[in-house]
Amino acid sequence: MSIEIKMPALSPTMEEGTLAKWLVKEGDTVKAGDLMAEIETDKATMEFEAVDEGVVAKIVVAEGTDGVKVGDVIMLLDGEDEGSAPKREAPAKEAPKAEAKPEPKKEQVDAPVDRETGEPVAPDNPETRPAAKSQQAPRAEGDRVKASPLARRIAAEQGVDLSALTGSGPNGRIVKADVEAAPADQAAAAPRGEAETSQRAAAAPAPAATSAPAAVPDIPHETTKLSNMRKTIARRLTESKQQVPHIYLTVDVRLDKLLKLRTELNESLAARDVKLSVNDLMIKALAVALVQVPKCNVMYTPNELITFKRADISVAVSTPEGLITPVITEADTASLSSISTRMKDLAARARDKKLKPEEFTGGTASISNMGMFGIKQFDAVINPPQGMILAVGAGEKRPYVIDDALGIATVMSATGSFDHRAIDGSDGAELMQAFKALCENPLGMLA
Structure with a gap:
């Protein structure tokens, strides 16, 4: 079982932090209480302890990364019951047999798992993949596209329109592999749905609005990046x-x-x-x-x-x-x-x-x-x-x-x-x- 380790809220006012230092590396075995990272909050630098046991499968956020939002995935941990995951889905195989559809369901149960998200990935079998895609039309609930948090973050970084993608995850959910496999021209595709349009409209002017160099006069100066503490002080006092x-x-x-x-x-x-x-x-x-x-x-x-x-x-x-x-x-x-x-x-x-x-x-x-x-x-x-x-x-x-x-x-x-x-x-x-x-x-x- 893949466990997502997320950026914790280490203080009441913390909204984002800096992953100052990793105290573990990929392949290390950790148990509850082990120190995993040093995280710089808006007020202090604190040590982050493990609450789960397992092996560090992947460090998602690199050491020294600023502005990591609370709740973002920073590490993937392989739990000790990794190999037993398919067995827990055994009851799901019995229901299809009662409907006389045993064979297609076996392939879904035994599908490989994406190590980034812990979600089943449809096999690259040309006979089964079209069938999986045909079941993915109702992937949205209302106007909201169903996608994993990691897929959303990567899509935002690369400018990929999620509504233009077809998900390979459960019930048509978009996962990391779908975003990375998206054609380059989809990054410029017009968003579908009013919610997506409003999000992009808000995001588009942000760089210009927050870009300080354009307003800086032509006078010798030096620029200092705002610390998490300074950002919090500015927000709270405002x-x-x-x-x-x-x-x-x-x-x-x-x-x-x-x-x-x-x-x-x-x-x-x-x-x-x-x-x-x-x-x-x-x-x-x-x-x-x-x-x-x-x-x-x-x-x-x-x-x-x-x-x-x-x-x-x-x-x-x-x-x-x-x-x-x-x-x-x-x-x-x-x-x-x-x-x-x-x-x-x-x-x-x-x-x-x-x-x-x-x-x-x-x-x-x-x-x-x-x-x-x-x-x-x-x-x-x-x-x-x-x-x-x-x-x-x-x-x-x-x-x-x-x-x-x-x-x-x-x-x-x-x-x-x-x-x-x-x-x-x-x-x-x-x-x-x-x-x-x-x-x-x-x-x-x-x-």
Whole structure:
């Protein structure tokens, strides 16, 4: 039995990936749990394990191939019961005998199997092949041509019109051999049926629409191919700005007490080799504020509003290929030392693309800190399906009213972006007020 090994979805947002490296070769025997390949997703490079046992019959997708769609066949595996496949079809031979048609059916049962698709291939017997073709007229269900996934992919690559082919597979299904045997002039044949026409019409202008060189000015430049991560960031943030109505609320936060507490805590934690960053305290403050104002710790769905009982904070981390958001779970109840230790570990593995899917998905809200770059204030884009994200700017010395007198204080601007479908402006303002209070009186977040 031929088993199709398909491109897996290794993360919730993965639609395609890069087959970075094969860890097996054709002829190798694999069993469940064996590592077969390294696959680069939109977020990380992960190892793909076998779930079936057998012998690697053919590697369909070459090592280093980009843009492999989830569900595409990447390998063919010969299962251990390969030789018993015809026996399982034995009952099918009895029914034809009852109809006094024994001989033609035997040839169909014993037909060779296409190693690419695992489908029976009609024998090249001139006496039997015409008969097989005569039964293939009803191969389409409505306007949809019946073809194997591999045949469809090869046809799309070679520009072959499937509706112009006669299938040799079961019930007239088109298989790989039919596409490869198609005359060259069929690649230019007009598609039959409204569905095929619309598909080709959509496909035809695509190269021109996405062909960047035509729009590039005649200026010295270099071109960098988009990574899977960059493509996903572009798609998700475009969807967020198009589909999520953002509302922005900004507060100025005095940091003097928080910075003093941080210094004292770091002195006491030095023996444990833990050093808190300002961002660690921002994570904690946002998490506690979300629990205090649960109306902002939410997720919007078309029919429901989900309110979370704890705060898991997604933290924006910059990597060479783009942003990724590892999650600090239960940040509202976690100690500052735990948040700091976990954040350092997650950030390091994020830059090495070694995060597991559960480590960068599922947060209830996000935080993005650009203070280290000297950015005073900015508006962040919400990370769907979350309901809000906090943008943290740099702390700087500013004129500030202290005890009814003008003085100098370390002040930071923080902006919350809220999904207005789920969070009203007054609720967002309440969260920003709670966040400001926790930062200005930081002992409250430790209680």
